[in-house]
Amino acid sequence: MRRPLLGLDNKKDRNRQQCSGMYSKKGWGGDTDPFIQITFDKAPSPDDQDAFVSLVVFEFKDEDLIGVWPSPDAPEKEYICTQPNIDRKFCNATQLGEYILSPNASDTRRNEILSKKVNLKDPQVPKYDVKKTGYYCVSSASFSDGAQYTGEVNFRNAYGNLPAAQIAKLPFYAGITIVYAVIGIFWGFLYVQNRHDILPVQNYITAIVVFLIVEYLMTWGFYDYQNNHGFNAVAKVLLIIVSILNAGRNSFSFFLLLIVCMGYGVVKPSLGKTMVYVRFLAIAHFVFGVIYAVASLSITPDNAGPLVLFVILPLAGTLTAFYVWTLNSLNYTMKDLLERKQSVKAMMYKKLWWCILASIVVIFGFFFLNSFTFAERSAPNFVPNHWKTRWFILDGWLNLVYMVDIAYVAYLWRPTANNRRFAMSDEIAQDEDGGFDMGSFGGSLDEEDARSPTREEMMNGSGGRNKGDLSPVPPKPMNEGGTERGRPSLDGETIFAVGEDGDRSSMDEFESPRNSEEKQKLTGKKD
Numbered sequence: 162m163r164r165p166l167l168g169l170d171n172k173k174d175r176n177r178q179q180c181s182g183m184y185s186k187k188g189w190g191g192d193t194d195p196f197i198q199i200t201f202d203k204a205p206s207p208d209d210q211d212a213f214v215s216l217v218v219f220e221f222k223d224e225d226l227i228g229v230w231p232s233p234d235a236p237e238k239e240y241i242c243t244q245p246n247i248d249r250k251f252c253n254a255t256q257l258g259e260y261i262l263s264p265n266a267s268d269t270r271r272n273e274i275l276s277k278k279v280n281l282k283d284p285q286v287p288k289y290d291v292k293k294t295g296y297y298c299v300s301s302a303s304f305s306d307g308a309q310y311t312g313e314v315n316f317r318n319a320y321g322n323l324p325a326a327q328i329a330k331l332p333f334y335a336g337i338t339i340v341y342a343v344i345g346i347f348w349g350f351l352y353v354q355n356r357h358d359i360l361p362v363q364n365y366i367t368a369i370v371v372f373l374i375v376e377y378l379m380t381w382g383f384y385d386y387q388n389n390h391g392f393n394a395v396a397k398v399l400l401i402i403v404s405i406l407n408a409g410r411n412s413f414s415f416f417l418l419l420i421v422c423m424g425y426g427v428v429k430p431s432l433g434k435t436m437v438y439v440r441f442l443a444i445a446h447f448v449f450g451v452i453y454a455v456a457s458l459s460i461t462p463d464n465a466g467p468l469v470l471f472v473i474l475p476l477a478g479t480l481t482a483f484y485v486w487t488l489n490s491l492n493y494t495m496k497d498l499l500e501r502k503q504s505v506k507a508m509m510y511k512k513l514w515w516c517i518l519a520s521i522v523v524i525f526g527f528f529f530l531n532s533f534t535f536a537e538r539s540a541p542n543f544v545p546n547h548w549k550t551r552w553f554i555l556d557g558w559l560n561l562v563y564m565v566d567i568a569y570v571a572y573l574w575r576p577t578a579n580n581r582r583f584a585m586s587d588e589i590a591q592d593e594d595g596g597f598d599m600g601s602f603g604g605s606l607d608e609e610d611a612r613s614p615t616r617e618e619m620m621n622g623s624g625g626r627n628k629g630d631l632s633p634v635p636p637k638p639m640n641e642g643g644t645e646r647g648r649p650s651l652d653g654e655t656i657f658a659v660g661e662d663g664d665r666s667s668m669d670e671f672e673s674p675r676n677s678e679e680k681q682k683l684t685g686k687k688d
Contacts, residue, residue, distance in 0.1 A: 163391075164314050180221070180298040182325035182548040183314040186296040189328060191319025195291040199299060201284035201312040212281040212308040214301055215241050218289045220272040221296040221545040226263040227274070232574035241302060258304045271295075281310055296545035321388035326548045331388065331555055334381040335565060344568055348575070355576040359640045362426030363576055365417050370571065372413060376406040401455070408450030414563070415483040418442035421513070421570065422491035427506060428498065442486075446479035491517070509573055516569050520562055527558060 164179045183195055197218055219227060229251050230239030242252035242261050258278030266274060266391050275289050286397055291297065299314050318325055348370055352359065383399040390396065419439055432439070453476050491514055498507035531554055547554075 172259060177302060178298060178300045179314045180296060180544070183291045183295060183297050183316060184320070184328070185291060185294045185317050185323050189318065189320050189325075191321070192244075193317070193319055195270060195319045196317050197289040197291065197297060197299065198290075198315040198317065199286045201279060201281060201286070201310055202317075202507035203284065211305070212310075213258050213304040214238070214279045214281060214284075214308065214310050215258055215304045216261055216275075216279050216286065217276050217300050218275040219298060219300075220293070221298055221542070223266075223270045223272060223274055224298075224541075226266040226270055227260060227300075229261050229263065234443040241304065260300070277305060280416060281308065284312075296548055322391040322590075323384060323388035327384065327552055328388070329549070330552055330557075331381065331384050333560075334377055334384065337560060338374065338381055339371065340375040341377060343382060344571060345370045345374055348480055348571055351576040355578055358578060360426040360574075361430075362421060364573060365420065366571055366574055369413050369417055369567070372410065373567065376403075376410050379403055379406055404454035407453055408447055408454055411450055412443045414567075415446060415480075415487070416440070418570075419483060419487045419490060421574070422487050422494060422510075424490075424494040424497075424510075427509070427574075442479060442482060446476070446483065449476040449479055452476075476637075500528055513570070516566060520566055523562055524559075 164181070183197070186194055193523055197219070199216065201214065217227060228240040231239055231249070231251075239246055239251055240260055242256045242259050244257070246252055246261065247257065252259075256276075260276040262276060263269075263275060270344070272293055272295060273289070275287070279286055289297075297316070301310070302311065315377070316324070318328070320328060323331070342572065348367065352367060379399070380403050383396065383403050386399060387396045416439060418434065420436070423429065423435070423439075425436075453473065490509060495507055495510045495514065496512065498504075507510060542550075
């Protein structure tokens with residue numbers, strides 16, 4: 162990883178210290194020994210005078226050994242060995258132009274400290290070998306009056322060019338890609354096995370599972386390429402592609418969650434014009450997400466101004482619309498199912514509601530705990546103490562929460578042998594005493610609309626029971642022998658997987674003797 166080392170008059174170009182975490186060869190592994198290499202651009206002086214730069218390389222835990230206090234009540238340390246500091250015995254003549262080290266630095270230092278004066282006419286800086294894992298810094302200062310310099314620091318780890326603070330993302334994204342691939346294999350098996358009984362919403366779930374495999378594979382490929390080749394032009398192109406895929410994943414996920422909460426495929430066979438509005442919202446969120454990703458890559462925090470609000474506000478608006486619409490749709494769907502006494506389908510959406518609630522609690526709980534940690538971010542040792550885990554706090558754990566949510570939704574809406582029968586039929590409603598609602602029962606048996614007899618039919622005495630008419634409660638079919646022929650039982654068949662078997666057994670506990678007798682009469686089958 163390369164970083165600029167600048168010492169110019171322009172305040173915006175002053176970047177005289179660079180720090181980065183470094184892993185030892187044993188700490189992470191690799192083919193080469195890790196090192197820090199500093200290079201300066203030659204800067205010949207017009208009057209042919211030497212121009213010097215003071216340079217020091219150290220591990221952050223040894224920072225207290227850099228510089229000396231002139232007096233106990235001095236406001237700041239003396240860092241550079243100048244002639245006045247030589248006269249005050251803070252350093253000796255051979256150290257002129259170098260950084261001052263504590264007198265006991267050689268005995269108390271934890272790692273090597275490199276202090277050197279560099280001539281910009283012929284800048285020669287030895288390579289600093291990293292023996293231990295730590296947070297290393299390179300500091301520089303102009304020793305000659307008016308000397309300006311430009312240079313570069315290369316923090317080269319043993320494993321490659323990726324910064325040490327991000328190397329953990331390689332196995333992390335590789336692992337998530339494998340997990341999504343396993344989910345895709347199981348989902349694909351169930352999809353092919355029940356391909357003639359697939360609901361439309363399950364096609365969307367199939368698409369997002371495939372999309373996630375591709376996206377996380379590309380993300381892993383980006384970090385792997387950067388580790389092997391550095392952050393070159395190809396890596397920048399891959400970064401843009403990954404940013405676009407990330408925006409697509411967010412939009413697709415919100416779209417899928419919204420149509421699921423609307424009951425698409427299970428409660429409603431079609432959303433009508435509402436589906437068009439949902440797609441427009443997803444496309445708008447994707448466009449604003451891509452604009453935000455590009456802006457975040459091209460605008461630095463120092464150059465960000467009020468115009469950045471025109472990038473953030475549209476994305477925040479579409480995100481808020483998704484949140485409000487999704488929660489309202491889920492509540493309406495659950496309320497509708499409960500009013501129609503569709504307890505099995507309502508249980509599915511109740512589990513989805515608990516999944517969303519648990520995710521929100523985890524997210525807010527994690528932010529609450531991290532707030533105590535980030536409250537100390539202004540402390541000098543905050544980054545040195547947290548550089549190994551900052552990637553997980555900023556990015557990693559959100560990916561884990563997302564993966565769990567996707568896996569759970571895929572589990573609830575997994576393909577089974579009777580998807581369409583479950584989606585297109587209504588559960589037989591019961592009254593508060595446990596008896597059947599006969600109107601609902603007749604409708605669920607026939608799956609057609611029953612009509613009431615007209616006044617003329619009542620006058621004729623037919624009661625509307627002409628040939629071909631349907632009654633609210635159809636007569637029991639008779640076989641040739643004159644005995645009752647029960648409706649084919651669905652016992653043992655999987656209607657739709659909505660959870661564990663315990664959900665069904667918990668409902669059976671409330672079955673009364675009256676229900677058992679009526680069940681035998683209606684089905685013509687004894688338990």
